[in-house]
Amino acid sequence: MTDTQAISPFRLVFVPGVTPTKWVKVWNERMPQVPLTLLALAAAEGGPSLQQGGADAGLVRLPVDRTVLSAIPLYTETTVVVLPKEHRLAEAAELTVGDLAEEIVLHPLDDVLEWEQRPGVPARERPATTADAVQLAAAGIGVLVVPQSLARLHHRKDLTYRPVTDAPQSQVALAWPEDRTTDLVEEFIGIVRGRTVNSSRGRAETPPQPKKQRAKAGEKTGQKAGDKRQPKGAAARTGAGGAAGGRARSGSGKAGKPKPGKRGKPQRRS
Template identity: 45%
Template sequence: MPGTLTVAFVPGVSPARWARVWRERMPDVELVLRAVGADEVDRALDGDADMCFARLPVTEGLRAIPLWTETPVVAAPKDSEFAEVDSVTERDLVGMTLLGGGPVPDDLDGTLDLVAAGVGLAVLPQSLFRAASRRDLVARPLVDVEGTRVALVWRDADASPVTDEFIGIVRGRTANSSRGRDAADVRDADGTDGRQTRGRVSSDGREARGRPGADGREARRGSGNESNGRPGTAGGRGRTARPTRGRPRRGR
């Protein structure tokens, strides 16, 4: 099946490990990887991207296979009180100024610059903080909130035998296994475990009933399960839970 497969990916997500497998297994189909902004997923899929690694939730109507749950961290100055602790809870953030808004800051570099200046703190996925390479800041796990979920998403119109092959590689299917056979759980590039979900799901990560998955299996409805029972790694939209007392002030 000669041709080209274009796969986009958002900041903090690296498809390199699957690209290596693809080039070994599918040498006749060129794999093009393209970095896009977190808010450019729809634009990429409307353009030349066949698929995209993105954070849930995504636009309604897209097909998605959740892959892993990212660990949320609190970014703080190296000389702050947070540098002295191993982890942070939401209660620790009560009364603090939180910058960036949402589980992923709209302007990552600008938000982290404000954190370094002592204006406030930022909550973001650990993989995104690592990708920023900020040695003037520290990141501490936020242990009692849900993390963001990363998924492989695509449009129905772009589905093809080529995209099915890529889905199989991402889900761990070996060259000799059948398409209907699921393999081991996918593991996050930063070491976070994520439970692999069978079948296709809706834009918020919930599985759709009665729809066939990429491997031809019927999907079952479900919700994001906790990974290994650890707090802060449950599947979901990645929204921060409400603190026990009061609410932190959010910076602009």
């Protein structure tokens, strides 16, 4: 590849409330030759963008069209109610859907929660976006139920939020077009799943044995081998001495005469 040829970037879609920073950082460290382009889209646009080839992968909210897209669920968010700090419900540590029965609950058009039955009293009009609903909540017109990340994203000093324990929850997933599972997509999947640089795709490799352990293992092996047999030189010397000793015991002559030992100092008589 010549210097004039540009490398196509890896395009990653992400929706409001999702923070891809940590994964982007790892990508830049491992894949410096491939730039990563972030595309911020509305929650409802993430899946369609991937289907239409607008990105290589995306951090989106479920559900998505699983007949076209592959998806790996990453985490499930806590659902909270956003309300003014002086609101009577703000005194509780956590709430239930039943606690909102008498409240006007704002339901924006870009709501990411799937309700079987929406809580509270509906507002006369639905706000266009979650950001608009937050402004209305700050004005005291109603309260808003959203995933916690969206409450943090639209944080205001005059608002607070409390967990709603029995409300629907939103699940964030990594998704990509099933028929375009490229090597770069596999690389990003590995990063999101926490694979190391040396890990193979789809399975973890057996970690190499540390050098110190191998050295100790070698020493132990040598010791065991030494317990069973002596080195050849030592065996030769022992064998020669044993043969000589045998001849000394069975035969006669100078060769069989044992060497005299050193004389010790005579003991003093009492």
